[in-house]
Amino acid sequence: MTDVPGEDRAPRCPFHDDARAPNGCPVSAPAAEFDPFGDGYQQDPPEYVRWAREQEPVFWSPKLGYWVVTRYDDIKAIFRDNITFSPSIALEKITPTGPEANAVLASYGFALNRTLVNEDEPAHMPRRRALMDPFTPEALAHHEPMVRALAREYVDRFIDDGRADLVDQMLWEVPLTVALHFLGVPEEDMDTLRLYSIAHTVNTWGRPKPEEQVEVAHAVGKFWQFAGKVLDKMREDPSGPGWMQYGIRKQKALPEVVTDSYLHSMMMAGIVAAHETTANATANALKLLLQHAQAWRDICEDPSLIPNAVEECLRHNGSVAAWRRLATKDVTIGGIEIAAGSKLLIVTSSANHDQHQFADADLFDIRRENASDQLTFGYGAHQCMGKNLARMEMQIFLDELTRRLPHMRLAEQRFTYVPNTSFRGPEHLHVEWNPAMNPERADPSVREARAVVRIGEPSSHAVSRAVIVDSVDACAERIVRVRLVSANGRDLPRWTAGSHIDVVCGETGVSRQYSLCGDPADRRALEIAVLRETQSRGGSAWVHDNVKPGAHWRIRGPRNHFRLDETANRLVLIAGGIGITPISAMARRARSLGIDYELHYSGRSRASMALLDEMRALHGERLFAYVSEEGTRNDFATLAVDEGTLIYACGPVRMLDALGEASASWPEDALKIEHFESKLGTLDAENEQAFEVELKDSGLVLTVPADQTLLTTLRRANVDVQSDCEEGLCGSCEVRVLAGDIDHRDVVLTKSERQSNNRMMACCSRAKGKRLVLAL
Structure with a gap:
């Protein structure tokens, strides 16, 4: 039996008539009423299952015939163990179709088989490794100019209209065009492909009525045939730059790994995966940002906030509400015994609102330090390979719209969604603005891109906040005490004893960490005391030279890597x-x-x-x-x-x-x-040795060169790891070590933590030997 951590919060179910789950557990009234196809779930999945997250984190849904899992730790553990929790049902129809619809699908030769999404080991990982290179940040960077050009072209079409449906007029077609470009598929009729894609979603994750099933089946069958015809054409000349052509070339080298049926299935699934989730995610993000006017103004004024704003949008209101897994053996999840063969609906959108993982989880905070811990892309061996393509597109869309339409606002409307368990985004997003106020009418340079796109997980190191120096007091020799207030007059984030902020020192972007010394209960201000160092590296001298009431500063944080244990005797x-x-x-x-x-x-x-x-x-x-x-x-x-x-x-x-x-x-x-400072110096390749890391959760084996940090190697392999100081001071980049001896070089871990040999800082520490196994 495998135990999935649920801490000590095992649920207690009140009886609901005589209904019982397959394990004999009584079904509670809210569990009996759970309906993911209803409007409550469609409008706001995390809020709809709040009761479960807080009281009954794992429950049986009689209407769905699935166990439903709602908490972060449980869901991440399920993603981590893809042997106990098989992905094989991820593309299974959640609503079985009738014989007439099945006959329609058969008439088209529909035979969607295993893809990267729903394939078990040992077949999955060899295919994933074979097809992963086009998804690395370096490879994706080549697509950025094309995405920017498309975003500009589509905004040009409606910028003078004063009103637009962003879904219909931009957010569906551009990601679809990017998806086709990435896959190497010739651009066809956008409206037809849109219908195909929606039909595939409804067919797999929706609950179409019996009379709708035949119509949906025809669309899915045509989609399947379309994918096959495009693939046949590609085989005639597989020299193109697309991912499918790359797969065809790989097939020649690895025919047992990259098969014909696999390529056909991936062609169809890839069109959906590469564009529908991005289109929905961007629509959700814009809706969320425009509903939070200050956040919208913040990214309009400071484009460096855009990458982390994307992560917070994906966390708070992502396009993937839930995913599915199959228990392959008897297992305990969150204190509930679940039998082999049970189906699980893992509500990732609920995990992203778990208070145990995200402080003030319901708060939308584009500066949230751990926003990229979101599980919208999944985790582990089956984490979305296209996550960084989606991140890049979303950042570019936000840059284009915040530059050119900062005065845009939501029009009065009611948001509707295609009813299904897993993928969600508004069907329409109506916005309006005054064209006379378009900034580019006075300054044509506004049309030029300004934001630097971060391809990969954004570092919290890039997220800053505007503050104003409220007061300055000389509190000792060469020490000033500085009180900082928010530039927009709002409360500042909560912080805990031991926290620090990073002060961005001038235009160079150099930042220095200063501990907070005020009252954690005071939300109006943050206070630091700064000593003017005789051997200043630029930070303390800048503070003392620029500290005057009314001065505008930029800070990052607060964050805490020196946390007080409030349970101490x-x-x-x-x-x-x-x-x-x-x-x-x-x-x-x-x-x-x-x-x-x-x-x-x-x-x-x-x-x-x-x-x-x-x-x-x-x-x-x-x-x-x-x-x-x-x-x-x-x-x-x-x-x-x-x-x-x-x-x-x-x-x-x-x-x-x-x-x-x-x-x-x-x-x-x-x-x-x-510690105040790190003894970590520049990596000296002549005195280092290369080593190998096995990523247990992702199924990858990487080589860390002598002249490269583990953190850099992980990022280049498309593996998400947070970071901040990158000097071994802060602890942000900690990774769990399962095997191998660690050469610790940080100043974060205690002596016994080092001796336990089960965690390391990826920014500076290395292997003592030839190999490490990491829980990534």
Whole structure:
């Protein structure tokens, strides 16, 4: 039996009459009423299943005949294990068709077989590896000019009209044209292909009425024949640049892997997959952004926000609402026993709103740090291969429309969707604007692209926020305390003790991290204290030279890689010099929670110790100050550290090294440290060795060259890994290690975490030997 983590939140089902699930579990009333074809699910799937996510995360749906899974951890674990949870039913008709419709399909020779979406191992991964190269970021970059040209051409058609249905007039045809271009398919009648694609969706994931099934079957059959004819024509000359031609060439080298029937099925499935999900995703994104006027204004003013805005749109309102899997053996998911042969509807859109994974999950925040953790593209061996093509298209569409129609708004309308379990986007998206206000009428240069497209997962390093310096106070020698407020007057994001922000220092884009030292409960402002370093790398000097009330800055975050454990019995908080900034917020938080704590603060002189008076006023006898010029010094060996005590420390390297030595006699992992700087230097290829990484969840084996980081290698292979500092300081790029010895080079992991040998920082750490196995 395989256990899929559901933490300790096993559901408790109230009875619903005498209805019972196949395992004998009583069916609750909401589960009995669950209907993914109804308007409630179509309009807002995450909200429709909120009750399940919060109370009954795994439930049996009598109407559907499926187990429904709604929480992030459970769904990611299902994606991770494609042996226990087979994808074989992903393209199975969720509503069986009658004999008349089946006869129609047979008359067309319809024989859609296995594709990358629904194929089991061991057949799936060899095909995926054989056909993956055209989807790498480097290969996709060649398509960018074509996508930009199409986006501009279509906007040209309606920009002076003052009104448009973006779905009908742009968002369906452009992705379809891009899909055909990518696949190498000659452009045919767009309207016919649109009908074919919708019919395929309804046939597979919808619930067509009996009288509709025959009509749908004819459209699907014609689609199948169309795909076959195009493939036959391609075989006559497979030298073209498209993905299907690439597959035909691969067939010659790997005939057992890339078969005729496989290519035919992929031709038809590829047309749908490469365009319908992108069209729907872009329509959902524009609807969402225009409903959140400030977010729309933000990306109009700052195109660097567009890549992360795309990720947040995919998370908050993606085009893939749910997917399907088949349990191949008895298994427990979220505390519920499920028998072999059971069918699962995994509601990825619900996972994307799971509060345990995404803070304020229902909030639409285009600066969300972990937006790209969304499961809209799936995860693991069957993650969508075309995800980066979709990301690229969405970024270009948003760049084109925010430049040329920043004054666009939603028209009054009711949004409708094609009823089905899995794919969703509004059938129409009516917008309007005043053509007289089109920016390009006054400035033709507006027509030129401005945003740099990021092909691949966007780094949180690129997401910034406009703030204004509200006040500046000299709080110690060479230290200023800066209070920052939002440039738009709204509340700033919530943050927790230990958090930092990145301050973007001037036009160069150089950023430096500064810990927050204010009150986490104050949503109106963020506060930092910055020491002017004598050997400044540019950050502290820039802050001191540009810090004046009313100054406009850009920041990233807040984010927290030095998180306070609020369940600790006792805390010892240790600060040296400017290291008081995160420690002060921790002390304030411990005080508010009633945790037993003591605060130790060391400095060269009282005049150099920022926040000292404030700390004494807040913490009284819990504060112990050590002043070098007064002859007092903290003796770490005298600290009382028992099993229930955690020590948090931030300060200069010499202090942290001394703490490290003292901690040898303390309980394991009692000491938590934040560093100011990384000792990571430029990678020296002459002193490194190449190594191999096996990606267990993705089924890939990659070589990390001597002159390349693991993070770079993963990105080039189309594997999503978050990152931020890329200096081994922040912990953003942590990956799980299943086997192999790690050469740790970060300053994030504790001694015991390193010894456990089960995680590493992809930006800097390497293999000690020849091979690592990663949970990716």
